[in-house]
Amino acid sequence: xxxxxxxxxxxxxxxxxxxxxxxxxxxxxxxxxxxxxxxxxxxxxxxxxxxxxxxxxxxxxxxxxxxxxxxxxxxxxxxxxxxxxxxxxxxxxxxxxxxxxxxxxxxxxxxxxxxxxxxxxxxxxxxxxxxxxxxxxxxxxxxxxxxxxxxxxxxxxxxxxxxxxxxxxxxxxxxxxxxxxxxxxxxxxxxxxxxxxxxxxxxxxxxxxxxxxxxxxxxxxxxxxxxxxxxxxxxxxxxxxxxxxxxxxxxxxxxxxx
Amino acid sequence: xxxxxxxxxxxxxxxxxxxxxxxxxxxxxxxxxxxxxxxxxxxxxxxxxxxxxxxxxxxxxxxxxxxxxxxxxxxxxxxxxxxxxxxxxxxxxxxxxxxxxxxxxxxxxxxxxxxxxxxxxxxxxxxxxxxxxxxxxxxxxxxxxxxxxxxxxxxxxxxxxxxxxxxxxxxxxxxxxxxxxxxxxxxxxxxxxxxxxxxxxxxxxxxxxxxxxxxxxxxxxxxxxxxxxxxxxxxxxxxxxxxxxxxxxxxxxxxxxxxxxxxxxxxxxxxxxxxxxxxxxxxxxxxxxxxxxxxxxxxxxxxxxxxxxxxxxxxxxxxxxxxxxxxxxxxxxxxxxxxxxxxxxxxxxxxxxxxxxxxxxxxxxxxxxxxxxxxxxxxxxxxxxxxxxxxxxxxxxxxxxxxxxxxxxxxxxxxxxxxxxxxxxxxxxxxxxx
Ligand SMILES: Nc1ncnc2c1ncn2[C@@H]1O[C@H](COP(=O)(O)OP(=O)(O)O)[C@@H](O)[C@H]1O
Ligand SMILES: [Mg+2]
Numbered sequence: 001x002x003x004x005x006x007x008x009x010x011x012x013x014x015x016x017x018x019x020x021x022x023x024x025x026x027x028x029x030x031x032x033x034x035x036x037x038x039x040x041x042x043x044x045x046x047x048x049x050x051x052x053x054x055x056x057x058x059x060x061x062x063x064x065x066x067x068x069x070x071x072x073x074x075x076x077x078x079x080x081x082x083x084x085x086x087x088x089x090x091x092x093x094x095x096x097x098x099x100x101x102x103x104x105x106x107x108x109x110x111x112x113x114x115x116x117x118x119x120x121x122x123x124x125x126x127x128x129x130x131x132x133x134x135x136x137x138x139x140x141x142x143x144x145x146x147x148x149x150x151x152x153x154x155x156x157x158x159x160x161x162x163x164x165x166x167x168x169x170x171x172x173x174x175x176x177x178x179x180x181x182x183x184x185x186x187x188x189x190x191x192x193x194x195x196x197x198x199x200x201x202x203x204x205x206x207x208x209x210x211x212x213x214x215x216x217x218x219x220x221x222x223x224x225x226x227x228x229x230x231x232x233x234x235x236x237x238x239x240x241x242x243x244x245x246x247x248x249x250x251x252x253x254x255x256x257x258x
Numbered sequence: 259x260x261x262x263x264x265x266x267x268x269x270x271x272x273x274x275x276x277x278x279x280x281x282x283x284x285x286x287x288x289x290x291x292x293x294x295x296x297x298x299x300x301x302x303x304x305x306x307x308x309x310x311x312x313x314x315x316x317x318x319x320x321x322x323x324x325x326x327x328x329x330x331x332x333x334x335x336x337x338x339x340x341x342x343x344x345x346x347x348x349x350x351x352x353x354x355x356x357x358x359x360x361x362x363x364x365x366x367x368x369x370x371x372x373x374x375x376x377x378x379x380x381x382x383x384x385x386x387x388x389x390x391x392x393x394x395x396x397x398x399x400x401x402x403x404x405x406x407x408x409x410x411x412x413x414x415x416x417x418x419x420x421x422x423x424x425x426x427x428x429x430x431x432x433x434x435x436x437x438x439x440x441x442x443x444x445x446x447x448x449x450x451x452x453x454x455x456x457x458x459x460x461x462x463x464x465x466x467x468x469x470x471x472x473x474x475x476x477x478x479x480x481x482x483x484x485x486x487x488x489x490x491x492x493x494x495x496x497x498x499x500x501x502x503x504x505x506x507x508x509x510x511x512x513x514x515x516x517x518x519x520x521x522x523x524x525x526x527x528x529x530x531x532x533x534x535x536x537x538x539x540x541x542x543x544x545x546x547x548x549x550x551x552x553x554x555x556x557x558x559x560x561x562x563x564x565x566x567x568x569x570x571x572x573x574x575x576x577x578x579x580x581x582x583x584x585x586x587x588x589x590x591x592x593x594x595x596x597x598x599x600x601x602x603x604x605x606x607x608x609x610x611x612x613x614x615x616x617x618x619x620x621x622x623x624x625x626x627x628x629x630x631x632x633x634x635x636x637x638x639x640x641x642x643x644x645x646x647x648x649x650x651x652x653x654x655x656x657x658x659x660x661x662x663x664x665x666x667x668x669x670x671x672x673x674x675x676x677x678x679x680x681x682x683x684x685x686x687x688x689x690x691x692x
Contacts, residue, residue, distance in 0.1 A: 062577055083579035098577045102570035102637035103563075111567055112578035114560055121558040129479040148570075 011074030013038045013203040014059070014090075014172050019068035021054050028054040030227035032068075036172065036203040041194060043218035043235070044207045045247055050224040052207045053095055056174045059205075060092040061085035072172070086113075091170035095177050095207070097161040101150035105142075106131040108149055109164045134163045138193065154181035162193070173197060173204045179213075191217060211240050211247075225250040284492075287631055287686065291646050298650065302657035310657055313510035317536060319649070319656055320507075321444030321607065324541045325350075325600040326619060327648035330626040331552040332596035334644045335589045337627055338569040340636035341401060341408035343590070345415030346597045346623050348423075349393050350616035354601035355423035357386040358432035358611035361439060379438035386598040393419065394594020395587055402586030416620065424613055433610020443606035447540040451508045454537030458504035461546075462497045469493055507542075508535035541603045545645070548596070552641045565589060570637035625672070626651055629679040633687075651675075 012035040021029040029051045036042050044052045057063040059070060061082040070077045072088045079085050085092070099108050106127040115123045115130070128145055135142040139159040149157055158181050165173055175194075179187040194204060194217055208214050214221055215235050223230040223246040231252040233242070242253040302310040309315060329346050336343045361382040365371040371378060393415070400411045434440075441447025449457060469489060476483045511533050512520075521528040556562040568575040568582050575582055600619075605611045630647030632639030651672060658668045 060577075081579065082577050086579065092577075094577065096573070098571070098574040100567040100570035100574050100637070103567055107563060107567070111563070111575070112580055114563060116560070121554075122560065122563060125475045125479045125481070128481065 010037070012036055012071070013040075013073065015071040016055070016059060017069045017071065019055060019058055019070075020066045021051075021058060021063060022066055027227045029058070029065075032224065032227075032229045034222050034229065034232065036205060038171075038203055039198055039201045040220065041198055041204045041206055041218045043214040043221035044205055044224065045209075045211070045214060045221055045243065046224035046230075047247060051227040052224055053176055055224070056092070056176055056205060056207065059085065059172075060090060060094075060174055062092075062094075083112075086168070089169060089171035090174070091165035091168060091172070092174040093161050093165045093176060093178050095180070097157055099149050099157060099161060102148050104148060105135070105145055105152075105160045105163075108160055109134070109167060111164075113168065130167070131163070134167050135159065138163050138166070139189075155183065155186045158182055158186070162190070166193075166197070170197075170202055173202055174207075175204060176207045177209065178206075179208070179210070187213075211243050214243070215240055223247055223250075287683075288640075288643065288646075290682075290686075291630065291643065291650070295646060295650050295653065298653050298657065302653070302661065306657070306660050309660060313506050313535075315656070315660075316506050317445075317510045317539070319652060320542050321539050322656065323645075323649050323652040324444070324539075324545045325604040325607070325616075326622045326626055326652070327545055327645045328548055328596050328600045328603065329593075329619065329623040330630065330644035330648045331548060331641045332593040333623050333627040334552075334630075334632050334639040334641055335556075335565050336408070336593055337624075337632045337634060338636055338639045339565055339586065339589050340569055340572070341586070341589070342624070342634075343397070343408065343412045343415075343593055344620050344624075345393075345397070345412040345419060346593065346600075347616040347619035347621075348416045348419035349390060349594060349597040350601045350604060350619055351613065352393070352419040352423035352426070353386040353390045353598040354605040354611045354615050355426040355432070355613075356389045357382040357439075357598075357601065358435065358605065359426050360385045361436045362432055374437065376438060378436045382436065382439060383602055386601055387595055390594035390596075390598030390601075391591050392594070394591040394597075397594070398587030398590030401590065402583040420613070420616075427611065427613065429613060431610055431612045435606055435609055435611070439602070440606045440609055442541050442544065442602045443609065444539045444541050444603075445536070446606070446609070448507075448536040449538045449540065449543065451535045451537050454504050454508055454535075457538055457543065458501050461500050465496045465500070466493055504538065507539070508537050510536050512536055541607070544599065544603065548599070549641055549645055556641055561585075561588065566637060622648070622651060625676045629676060631683060633683075647679075 015033075015035040017033050019029050019032045019034075020027070032051070032055055034042070034044075034055070044056070046052050054063060058065040058068075059079065061079045061084050064080050070079050072090075077084075077088055079088065079090075100111065103111070106124065109131050110127045115126050117123045131145065139156065142156060142159060144152060144156070149160055152160070158178065162178065165175075179190050182190065191213065194206065197204060206214070206218060208217075218235050220232055221235050221238075221243060222232040223243065225247070228250075230246050230250050233246075233252070235243075238253055246252060299311060329350070333343060333346070361378045362373075365375075365378055365381060366373050371381075397408075397411050397415060400406050401408045448454075469492070473483055473489060512535065514528075514533075517532065517534060518528050554562075556565070564575065564580045564582075564585055567578070568580060568585055572582055601616070604615055608615070626648035627639065627644045628634065628647070629650055630640065630643030630645070632644060654672055654675060655668055658671060663671070
């Protein structure tokens with residue numbers, strides 16, 4: 001794979017160090033450290049409830065961490081809100097997509113970052129034009145620019161959420177189960193998009209349940225279980241069964257099962 | 259990310275049937291409401307032997323609608339963000355009490371500004387608006403930052419504010435209100451025929467200009483635009499409606515006795531056969547201005563976009579970096595200001611402040627917004643819909659009064675209409691998928 005992903009002379013694009021988050025008594029994320037290099041796809045695996053989404057939401061500013069540090073390009077980053085994360089070019093495709101169902105594609109794509117005219121009014125035609133441009137690239141069949149996204153298919157909604165993350169020049173992209181709602185062909189399109197973004201030097205955290213896809217798309221994979229990091233491996237050096245073992249047993253390959 | 263070709267979702271016949279409406283890009287929900295309103299108006303006109311659709315009754319209908327309609331535009335934002343405001347009638351009462359006391363006691367007795375001074379009305383109105391704004395900010399803070407449900411906060415406000423007003427006035431009726439203040443009351447302040455035409459022509463010019471701008475910008479961005487004939491049809495309907503409305507209000511003549519007095523006051527003698535129409539009431543003019551401003555906020559500003567986004571999906575709005583707590587404060591502040599403006603209209607219409615002013619208005623205002631298509635589940639609603647909703651309610655009420663329906667039965671009908679309107683809306687939304 002890319003040597004940027006394996007060579008460790010440059011600082012990582014992003015590093016999460018000793019991250020912690022608890023909800024009531026549940027330690028959703030328990031002292032987890034994980035990093036990401038430019039042009040790398042870093043898979044995050046684990047059962048439902050393992051803490052993958054919570055870990056990523058601390059990076060995207062959706063949740064405030066209880067402890068731990070975030071570094072971007074080697075410097076400590078203060079990320080306490082989604083706005084903070086956007087300043088560091090961190091974009092997220094949330095598992096829930098986080099779309100306002102009553103608004104159309106363009107309004108969702110630019111939500112919180114609207115384009116305005118000289119008088120400060122929303123420039124809806126310009127936003128629609130930009131949306132058409134990016135959708136032509138991501139989902140050429142997309143036509144329903146004036147429909148609230150509630151009326152779109154799962155794949156169309158997903159493409160709106162992806163367009164939002166890609167449009168604003170992400171350097172760090174978090175994709176939380178981006179293919180969960182998609183069919184085979186659409187999933188393939190997402191895989192191609194990931195390859196393209198990778199070539200542009202974007203670092204991607206990819207949460208996915210499909211171990212086969214993770215093997216194909218990712219450079220490294222981290223496995224979480226019960227809020228803890230089981231381990232991080234280079235996907236070329238492990239088999240699918242090894243990954244499965246990590247997820248189910250919570251043991252790194254080679255370690256004896258307890 | 260490919261999709262199956264979208265040809266399968268609409269069958270051919272329904273497509274053809276809908277094509278004219280689609281080309282005109284008219285809001286079918288709005289058309290339905292206008293249709294319902296016209297049916298109600300025509301039915302009452304028949305039942306009253308033509309007394310319902312006279313210039314005089316239409317004039318009265320519009321000035322009776324203004325106060326509730328102004329507040330209904332603010333209630334749209336409140337309900338769109340998934341809140342409710344049960345206190346608007348009480349806030350109207352306390353701001354009305356404030357303005358009454360400022361103009362009859364505070365300014366003349368404490369500050370020495372003589373009664374009748376031109377300063378009285380503007381200062382009184384400003385003080386009412388400040389009080390409304392402050393109450394709205396308080397409600398919004400309690401709801402947004404302390405996360406107390408709006409239902410509870412404003413139920414409390416409902417009990418608190420009217421009675422704060424009672425203490426301000428020591429329970430007394432305060433009046434007569436300042437002459438200049440009273441121009442917002444309807445019949446005591448109208449633009450007259452000439453100025454009404456001026457306003458009408460400006461309104462038509464504005465609508466046509468907005469349509470041209472919208473078309474230009476669509477074409478500039480290479481989007482499909484409506485065919486020209488469709489633009490002309492819509493522009494024509496808008497122009498005829500606006501100018502027709504002005505013509506009707508101008509056709510309501512000021513009684514000869516009143517005109518004679520006006521001439522005498524100026525030391526002149528009225529020429530024989532002289533007539534003059536009332537024209538557009540200033541209160542209606544204020545409502546139109548508010549409707550335009552609120553529509554611009556809803557459709558063209560970040561604030562409006564965030565209000566609707568938050569109503570559609572509060573979590574998504576927060577993830578997009580929107581400060582939904584402060585947004586709640588702003589929405590309640592707008593509601594407070596509008597309640598104060600309604601207080602100006604309501605108190606000057608009755609020419610005095612009374613403790614029961616605005617009683618039950620909270621229910622009328624919520625009903626107007628909901629009949630006008632605002633969904634209590636949040637995220638959906640329009641300003642023009644709420645105003646139309648207020649007009650429909652007022653038409654039912656006045657129409658039934660003219661026909662001689664008993665007051666209890668009037669309320670029964672209005673209650674049924676509210677429920678049926680929401681039922682129809684629910685069915686409509688299920689059919690159209692949004
Ligand atoms: N907002 C929240 N409030 C309470 N508990 C939460 C919240 N978000 C996540 N959790 C809990 O944290 C744990 C990790 O969840 P999550 O990160 O969503 O898992 P996953 O790995 O499937 O993405 C789960 O036990 C979940 O119930
Ligand atoms: Mg998850």
